[in-house]
Amino acid sequence: MSERDVDKATLLEGLNEDLAHEYQAIMMYNTYAAAVSGVHRNELKKFFLDEVADEFTHAQFLADKITALGGRPVTSAPEVEYTTNAREMVENVARAEAETIERYVKRMKQAAAFGDYGLETKLGDIIADETTHKEEAEKLLQGKWEH
Numbered sequence: 001m002s003e004r005d006v007d008k009a010t011l012l013e014g015l016n017e018d019l020a021h022e023y024q025a026i027m028m029y030n031t032y033a034a035a036v037s038g039v040h041r042n043e044l045k046k047f048f049l050d051e052v053a054d055e056f057t058h059a060q061f062l063a064d065k066i067t068a069l070g071g072r073p074v075t076s077a078p079e080v081e082y083t084t085n086a087r088e089m090v091e092n093v094a095r096a097e098a099e100t101i102e103r104y105v106k107r108m109k110q111a112a113a114f115g116d117y118g119l120e121t122k123l124g125d126i127i128a129d130e131t132t133h134k135e136e137a138e139k140l141l142q143g144k145w146e147h
């Protein structure tokens with residue numbers, strides 16, 4: 001991609017998509033922390049709640065960046081897939097984090113093409129955070145689950 005390939009409107013649209021999904025992640029983790037039950041409740045509740053702070057930090061950064069670029073941050077999020085099954089919760093988290101990483105890789109390339117190297121660098125840091133979240137969820141799924 002060259003700088004001419006990505007205009008500000010395209011970058012803002014993508015950043016707003018990312019922001020909406022960060023809001024979704026906050027709601028997902030908070031909802032799952034409240035709804036999880038069973039033998040894994042204590043560990044999973046802590047896991048879910050610990051992720052909320054990171055996702056909120058990402059959302060704050062994105063909203064600030066969107067306004068710095070002259071855009072308007074979105075105020076809604078995609079629906080959270082609700083379940084009371086603990087394993088499904090963790091599977092949903094792993095899938096959502098993988099999708100988030102894909103979006104951020106695309107956005108990082110757009111930021112570079114736009115010429116915003118600070119944004120490109122920050123998105124790389126967020127990708128590292130999201131990769132850790134995904135890997136932690138995948139590790140949880142490797143263990144034995146009682147029904």
